[in-house]
Amino acid sequence: MPQVKIVARNFMDMVASLPAVKLDILYDNSFICEAILRSLPPLAKKYVLQLLYIDIPISAKSMEEWVLPDGFSKHKVSIDRLIQLRVMSETFDRKKESTYQLNPKFQFNLQKHIVHGGVLPREPMPSNITVRLPSLEELEAYAIEQWEYFLLHLISSSEAGKTTNISSSMMKIFQRGLLSQRDDREPPRLTESGFQFLLMDKNAQLWYIIREYITNAEERGVDSADLIAFLLELSFHVTGKAYNTNTLTDLQRNILRDLSDLGLVKLQQGRKESWFIPTKLATNLSISLADTTSRKQGFIVIETNFRLYAYSTSKLHCEILRLFARVEYQLPNLIVGAINKESLYKAFQNGITSEQIISFLQQNAHPRVAERIPSVPENVTDQIRLWESDLNRVEMTPAHLYDEFPSKDVFEAACDFAREYGGLLWEDSKRMHLIVKADILTEMKEFLRRQKQ
Amino acid sequence: MTPVSSKLYADDVSLLMVLIDTNPYFWSSTKNTAFTFSKFLSHVLAFLNSILLLNQMNQVVVIATGYNSCNYVFDSSTSSMQRAECLLEKLEDFVDKDDSLSQENSVDGVGFSLLSGSLSMALCYIQRVFRSGPLHPQPRILCLHGSPDGPRQYVAVMNSIFSAQRSMVPIDSCIIGSQHSAFLQQASYITGGVYLKPQVSDGLFQYLSTVFATDLHSRGFLQLPRPVGVDFRASCFCHKNTIDMGYICSVCLSIFCKHHKKCSTCGSDFGEARKQEPSASDQRRKTPDLNR
Numbered sequence: 001m002p003q004v005k006i007v008a009r010n011f012m013d014m015v016a017s018l019p020a021v022k023l024d025i026l027y028d029n030s031f032i033c034e035a036i037l038r039s040l041p042p043l044a045k046k047y048v049l050q051l052l053y054i055d056i057p058i059s060a061k062s063m064e065e066w067v068l069p070d071g072f073s074k075h076k077v078s079i080d081r082l083i084q085l086r087v088m089s090e091t092f093d094r095k096k097e098s099t100y101q102l103n104p105k106f107q108f109n110l111q112k113h114i115v116h117g118g119v120l121p122r123e124p125m126p127s128n129i130t131v132r133l134p135s136l137e138e139l140e141a142y143a144i145e146q147w148e149y150f151l152l153h154l155i156s157s158s159e160a161g162k163t164t165n166i167s168s169s170m171m172k173i174f175q176r177g178l179l180s181q182r183d184d185r186e187p188p189r190l191t192e193s194g195f196q197f198l199l200m201d202k203n204a205q206l207w208y209i210i211r212e213y214i215t216n217a218e219e220r221g222v223d224s225a226d227l228i229a230f231l232l233e234l235s236f237h238v239t240g241k242a243y244n245t246n247t248l249t250d251l252q253r254n255i256l257r258d259l260s261d262l263g264l265v266k267l268q269q270g271r272k273e274s275w276f277i278p279t280k281l282a283t284n285l286s287i288s289l290a291d292t293t294s295r296k297q298g299f300i301v302i303e304t305n306f307r308l309y310a311y312s313t314s315k316l317h318c319e320i321l322r323l324f325a326r327v328e329y330q331l332p333n334l335i336v337g338a339i340n341k342e343s344l345y346k347a348f349q350n351g352i353t354s355e356q357i358i359s360f361l362q363q364n365a366h367p368r369v370a371e372r373i374p375s376v377p378e379n380v381t382d383q384i385r386l387w388e389s390d391l392n393r394v395e396m397t398p399a400h401l402y403d404e405f406p407s408k409d410v411f412e413a414a415c416d417f418a419r420e421y422g423g424l425l426w427e428d429s430k431r432m433h434l435i436v437k438a439d440i441l442t443e444m445k446e447f448l449r450r451q452k453q
Numbered sequence: 454m455t456p457v458s459s460k461l462y463a464d465d466v467s468l469l470m471v472l473i474d475t476n477p478y479f480w481s482s483t484k485n486t487a488f489t490f491s492k493f494l495s496h497v498l499a500f501l502n503s504i505l506l507l508n509q510m511n512q513v514v515v516i517a518t519g520y521n522s523c524n525y526v527f528d529s530s531t532s533s534m535q536r537a538e539c540l541l542e543k544l545e546d547f548v549d550k551d552d553s554l555s556q557e558n559s560v561d562g563v564g565f566s567l568l569s570g571s572l573s574m575a576l577c578y579i580q581r582v583f584r585s586g587p588l589h590p591q592p593r594i595l596c597l598h599g600s601p602d603g604p605r606q607y608v609a610v611m612n613s614i615f616s617a618q619r620s621m622v623p624i625d626s627c628i629i630g631s632q633h634s635a636f637l638q639q640a641s642y643i644t645g646g647v648y649l650k651p652q653v654s655d656g657l658f659q660y661l662s663t664v665f666a667t668d669l670h671s672r673g674f675l676q677l678p679r680p681v682g683v684d685f686r687a688s689c690f691c692h693k694n695t696i697d698m699g700y701i702c703s704v705c706l707s708i709f710c711k712h713h714k715k716c717s718t719c720g721s722d723f724g725e726a727r728k729q730e731p732s733a734s735d736q737r738r739k740t741p742d743l744n745r
Contacts, residue, residue: 071674
């Protein structure tokens with residue numbers, strides 16, 4: 001079974017993969033320098049700070065003297081990361097020894113930040129122009145609602161009800177990989193990775209979408225470096241403050257419209273001016289990009305009798321629960337269901353693993369049960385795992401059977417050989433039968449031919 | 454600011470309590486050298502800004518240690534702008550107030566700053582953070598100290614050191630004066646912090662960023678200055694003199710420079726000294742290592 005895993009890893013990996021010219025342009029922006037610095041591993045951050053006011057190249061040897069023997073692997077990782085992100089450049093002096101120096105632009109920007117202080121990307125608008133700004137709670141509710149609408153839209157366009165501004169072509173891009181459609185008459189079905197996507201936590205989902213959005217930027221005629229710069233800049237705005245859209249370029253205004261559909265910003269229109277208000281999703285962007293875990297309030301209670309109560313009004317939650325549980329009835333603020341063998345088999349067939357289900361249940365445990373250890377009853381988690389392993393009772397491995405060995409010695413030698421290559425599946429020394437994985441067929445052939453000679 | 458509980462702290466998130474010495478008598482003594490208070494502040498501000506730059510969750514609290522008083526002058530979690538420059542205004546108020554307190558009694562010499570007070574304030578703040586919930590940044594204390602040790606504060610400083618040791622808070626010390634500080638040597642030694650007296654005070658920022666910016670997580674892998682020698686001498690409780698040898702109460706371990714009939718701390722009777730005239734070396738007992 002092919003293991004499809006959505007890699008929702010690091011935003012900075014993506015930055016690092018940009019071509020050198022683009023990276024250097026990015027470092028003109030001091031916010032990006034700041035965001036990049038914060039994303040580095042602790043030791044690398046320390047090195048940058050240490051080198052900040054050193055203008056001459058530092059030899060690799062003297063840097064190695066900074067670390068204790070135990071920390072050498074971390075040192076290597078940090079140095080590699082710094083070079084990969086072009087924060088530090090490696091040069092070789094006359095004696096062929098490598099020396100390191102900070103990227104001058106990066107260095108200059110950070111020095112400026114430390115001494116003169118960073119400025120806000122743009123000034124918030126005075127409150128007399130913006131009539132009434134939403135409170136932080138309202139804004140968060142708005143962000144979550146927007147995001148869930150988007151997800152519902154993503155899974156099934158028909159059920160969402162409300163239309164979004166995201167063009168259908170954009171939607172197609174997001175849906176690529178998550179949905180598959182065999183023919184036009186049939187509604188699209190979620191793929192394995194689509195199911196996995198739904199069970200990820202919100203930050204990981206957001207990151208996945210943003211990543212898709214960035215990688216497809218070129219197709220839409222948007223420079224990915226510009227887009228990354230704008231997204232990072234956005235994360236340095238203050239949540240809940242209004243910012244005038246006049247200060248943006250046309251391109252950024254277009255991006256903003258897409259982002260408002262994702263719930264990253266709220267757009268508001270005054271009498272003359274219009275402004276955008278970043279939500280928590282936007283300001284957490286640079287944090288969640290570095291670290292995809294976060295805490296949130298859960299809503300699910302599972303009892304030892306496999307009954308499931310989800311205190312949620314969200315349609316999306318209901319859809320997600322339906323993936324692996326039988327929803328029995330729905331009250332205004334409560335979804336009641338049960339986990340049983342049939343519902344789980346359906347989930348397993350769709351490519352969801354038991355671990356994903358369990359971690360989803362644990363992550364979303366209702367605060368009342370979250371305090372308990374374990375938050376999901378043990379008999380339920382065990383049973384979910386058992387039902388999964390039930391499906392995998394037989395494992396198939398392509399293999400070859402060898403018999404009629406000329407002597408015991410040849411047989412033993414062949415066994416040892418196969419064992420060495422990790423391909424021995426079964427041996428019967430009495431009847432001199434041997435079963436070996438098909439992977440090492442050529443090596444085995446070669447070996448047996450040599451034995452004959 | 455987002456509430457603390459919603460954050461998940463990485464290894465290197467730190468809460469740095471910085472105690473800066475604002476003793477006017479000390480800073481007036483450095484006037485002749487190139488290293489003035491304003492220069493010192495510019496180094497420290499750059500350092501504080503760089504700590505805040507390293508991680509969005511890092512927190513910096515600055516406590517000014519004056520001659521008569523001490524006070525919080527900056528807290529990055531409450532100030533709206535995450536910039537260390539905000540402390541300047543409060544610092545000025547503090548120095549004025551501190552100055553007005555000291556006009557009544559004249560001071561001869563450099564005088565001592567109230568290290569024990571600011572250490573206790575830092576520890577109180579850290580305790581509050583500890584009790585705020587299961588998730589909190591890793592705290593450490595950095596003393597930027599120049600004034601000589603005040604022997605009168607011995608007991609209070611030692612108590613602060615032990616309470617820092619109990620709550621596993623390292624005390625780093627950076628000596629900006631000309632003399633070593635026995636108090637801070639002991640503080641850093643006992644709590645596992647770093648003690649450093651920079652040779653070139655003009656390069657203070659480099660010392661601060663190289664040594665004292667190291668978060669507790671990275672300290673496991675980096676070479677940091679090791680203590681060369683620690684002055685373990687104690688002050689007596691009766692006259693507050695620093696002594697090499699003295700008497701200690703066998704009940705409460707109070708230290709005295711002379712023989713007393715009764716312990717002034719716990720009140721236990723020492724009784725009569727032994728009748729036979731003891732030799733001088735018998736009479737005096739060495740003070741114990743306070744590093745238990």
